[in-house]
Amino acid sequence: MKRLNWAILGPGSIAHQFAEGMQGLNREIYAVGARSLEKGQVFANQYGIENVYDDFDAMLADPMIDVVYIATPHSNHYEFIMKSLHNGKHVLAEKAITVSSAELNEINALAKEKGLIVKEAMTIFHMPLYKKLREIVDSGAIGKLKIIQVAFGSAK
Template structure:
């Protein structure tokens, strides 16, 4: 397979990290799209990108592009992903990949019809540490999975005009940081949750400010997720088995964890490199395109289903939502 040609849509902070990861992989971005052409041109100059579009329809129609990386606010993801797929492009989109399961189902159906790959840029699903932790749980005979605890707190200023609290931009803790915590939990759960309980406190704009979510599946594996946008809380995940537990600090891009056995003995586990988080995403995306399938799709769908369910129960619907 020839080297894939990539485009970036939305030259924000995470796009800069992505472009740096592409450079570290010895790769080149061909095109960048930005509503503000001046911003797009500055991004292009920094990373040696040859084409700049301020017309997204023209970008998606560019016959030289194979893959589109979308890093706009997730309120735009559905529209841009559908257009990219309609034009025959593979798509990798930042988290949350969509705001609802209805949007994601449309996207995956179209991708299947077109023979294209769609992948969420969810670091947890790509960091080498996590695959290694699952292997170690079996090798060390930790027994059945019982309980997962995940916390993530971010101290955002109480600014109603900030995108984090905007209903129009699909703000709120759930879609911004909760997607990490739920992805962590779903990665270790052996099947999709069949029971979901939750409660949330809303910010003055109507988005969720903090919440607690409990998951349980038919194997009686459980997870407890704690989220807040108004106070700092450790990004910590704990996975408890019958014969020991795994602790992962700074879990979104983790490259190390601690295994604690029931007798108190500990073992440090390392794999991968935090600094390479987006490189692992790029590699997995290209591997999936080559194979013609995305093995992570089911995990992404399950996480979006949970977020859609709890947000519905909280009575939070964004103004632009149609699905």
């Protein structure tokens, strides 16, 4: 199986967690895109990333990049996801993936048309607590589920 070349767009605090996770899986990150070359270079040096861009369009046009992890503020996600898809890149975007269902519908349609994958980075789906809760609900032990009210937060 081909090893995918990942790029990180937006080297903020959540991107550090992503880069650390990739290192823990023995995966390399091919490129990072930042608003300033200096910020991108600091991030790249920390994680052994060879390619640094301060021009997002140039990064997204790089034919060596297979997947883009978008870690910018969510108000920019739509623009960067669409540009990634138009450049033939798969996308993993931080939550919230978009600011509206209309944007998400457009993204999904373009991804389908181009045969690309777009996913939202939702770690809670993979937490042991949620797997256990799914088992309990599926078993019927608490009866038929009618409504769920949940609050999720984290201290950073």
